[in-house]
Amino acid sequence: MRIQSANLLTLDVESWYHANYASTQKFPSPPTDPADRGVHRWIELLAEFRVESTCFVLGEFADRHPHLVRALSEAGHEIGTHMWSHDLCYEMSADQFRTSLHRSKSRLEDLTGQPVRGLRCPSWSFNPERMPWFEDIVLAEGLAYDSSVFPFQTGMYGSSSFAGFKRGLREVQPTVAKFGAWNWPITSGFFLRVLPTPVFRYVVRREWLSNRNTMIVLHPRELDPQHPRMRLRLDHSFIHYVGLRGVEAKLKWCLEQASWTSIRRHLDLKA
Numbered sequence: 001m002r003i004q005s006a007n008l009l010t011l012d013v014e015s016w017y018h019a020n021y022a023s024t025q026k027f028p029s030p031p032t033d034p035a036d037r038g039v040h041r042w043i044e045l046l047a048e049f050r051v052e053s054t055c056f057v058l059g060e061f062a063d064r065h066p067h068l069v070r071a072l073s074e075a076g077h078e079i080g081t082h083m084w085s086h087d088l089c090y091e092m093s094a095d096q097f098r099t100s101l102h103r104s105k106s107r108l109e110d111l112t113g114q115p116v117r118g119l120r121c122p123s124w125s126f127n128p129e130r131m132p133w134f135e136d137i138v139l140a141e142g143l144a145y146d147s148s149v150f151p152f153q154t155g156m157y158g159s160s161s162f163a164g165f166k167r168g169l170r171e172v173q174p175t176v177a178k179f180g181a182w183n184w185p186i187t188s189g190f191f192l193r194v195l196p197t198p199v200f201r202y203v204v205r206r207e208w209l210s211n212r213n214t215m216i217v218l219h220p221r222e223l224d225p226q227h228p229r230m231r232l233r234l235d236h237s238f239i240h241y242v243g244l245r246g247v248e249a250k251l252k253w254c255l256e257q258a259s260w261t262s263i264r265r266h267l268d269l270k271a
């Protein structure tokens with residue numbers, strides 16, 4: 001049975017060395033970045049299934065690979081922002097946050113000629129307690145929705161107490177499924193990669209059969225298992241690299257089994 005509900009397909013568009021672990025390798029200058037491979041694979045796969053996605057693009061990435069941002073936009077995908085640099089937003093002042101958001105939004109709009117309506121902070125780094133100014137700034141920049149709230153606390157990010165925005169900013173959260181004793185964001189990055197395929201399929205299908213939609217969150221590097229590697233602490237390396245080779249098959253299965261769309265279409269926003 002093909003699932004018809006609105007499942008959301010999202011890609012955080014950044015380079016293979018963008019991460020926020022304590023052991024994240026720092027490069028004195030930007031290293032080689034074969035980003036074309038992952039981005040074009042995303043475009044090809046989604047074209048095969050005639051599916052539109054939302055791509056949250058990092059400003060720094062857009063500066064370095066403007067042709068890839070144009071290619072995503074010309075292929076019909078929504079372009080949202082992933083801020084200018086891959087720094088944690090809850091460590092920024094309000095002014096730093098505003099500057100980074102404005103700079104990335106302007107750059108992306110210049111490249112595509114389309115308005116940017118959505119934001120996802122790097123590494124889900126929205127923290128309601130530390131960023132009381134967040135909603136006002138995001139609305140003042142003309143955005144309609146945010147997708148930065150990870151619905152439970154992890155070591156680096158997430159908030160289980162977030163009660164929603166108050167002044168009209170809409171929130172779109174990743175899917176969290178009950179998995180044994182845990183809440184498991186089954187279709188996001190590491191969590192999607194680490195589950196064995198039969199378990200992944202079982203849990204995703206169970207969500208669909210319970211009439212819950214899912215939101216996929218991936219990165220270009222996850223569609224390019226040959227991408228260069230960072231030297232990371234062992235546990236960080238596991239989180240970052242486990243299960244890369246199974247990603248494309250899992251994504252294809254999801255595309256075959258259900259209907260998918262972008263966040264702007266889901267929220268019925270005008271392009």
Ligand SMILES: [Zn+2]
Pocket residue numbers: 012014018082086121122123
């Ligand atoms: Zn990111």
